[in-house]
Amino acid sequence: MSLEPFTDDDPIFRRESVLRDTYTPETLVERDRELREFQNALKPVVKGEVPKNIFLYGQTGVGKSIATEMVLDRLKQDQENFDDLNVEVTYVLCKNLTSSYQVTVELVNTFREPENQISGTGHSHGAVLAKLWQHINDIDATHLLIVLDEIDSVGTDDDILYQLPRANANGKVDPNNVKLGVIGISNDFTFRDQLDARVQDSLAEDEIHFPPYDSNQLRTILHDRAGNAFVDGALADDVIPLCAAFAGQETGSARQALKLLYKSGDLARSEDVSMVEERHVRAAQDLVEAGKAKDELEALPSQSHLTLFAMLRMADKGLLPARSTDIYDYYDRAARAIDADVKSIRTIRSRLSQLLMKGFLKKTQRNEGLNGGSFFLYELDIREELIREVLQEDDRTKQLFSEGSKQSRIR
């Protein structure tokens, strides 16, 4: 088969990059109140005083990070108009950082050259903090704003959130030298309540809540972007409202709505039609859902993969639903077959409850009294084909499918 030449004519998209995650819009629509509150909260900085600590919360895709970026850019730009004002900003994305310690290390590293980074293990807690204070004292600025994005991932370990807001007061950082402010961003609005009371007070001097977008707001946002992204007249009338409705019902996330719109356009383009229609949106929605499940399956630890394989085997033999001890037997055989470590039943129970939480399994309770006791029966709650697909693509578990048949012939 011969390739077709690449062409740049595109009946659908004018500038598709406008729809990507990486694109930063010049204006943030439907977030006027939040932006105003944000700027207001930063007033003390402009007046040369110690900043208030600000806490932003709201689900993903509601504009928190973009708002922060825009407001801080503007602040850095406008500081020229004020004498003796020099604001520095340091940004740490705390996703995947599960402890205060890791956040502290990450912060220290933002002040260091790439070839001079410190390691995430090995140092004592105090030593890393001492380094941090040193770096902050050394910077040449009147103010330092520390942005901690997705701060909820540190969970209940809130030591760094206790340390940073009172570094000025504790004399760790001399306020005449650098005035320190923390901007915490959280996707989880229950996070604030989990924090130690003394941390709550100091960290969240000013709170800005970003509510999820409703369908109407999402419509405005999508129209705003679509104007640049799509060729005029390439969108059927009901496409944007439908994207907005899907995303509005599920998450209220602009990111999700944009992704859906982009995917719909992509589907239309691959069909070589010149208009995006409702059916493209529905197909895109299905694809997104399936993709999400698959990504999550792939990301599971190998013990979970083995557990799923065990259950797949049992499903073939009509043995599901099954109790955890029986699943463990099959797991044990599968793990031996590929020379993986066989973990204890307690571990597999944890895997089972994780799979349950992610919605891949469902369980029903059974109780057979004094000659049976109570236990759970587990069964699969996703398409078996999807599991098979993922396990066959995985380097470790794919041998189970070829060797598995050999094995069963031997026995």
Next chain:
DNA sequence: CTTCCACAGGAAAAGCCGGGGT
């Protein structure tokens, strides 16, 4: 109403790792 079974799952400790400091 009590007993008793067969797990469920929390808590804490153990063990391994990669990587410090002295």
Next chain:
DNA sequence: ACCCCGGCTTTTCCTGTGGAAG
């Protein structure tokens, strides 16, 4: 060379749980 540090996974230990049988 040695011991210490924090992260992470796994094991060990053990208390809870719910309903049929007694």
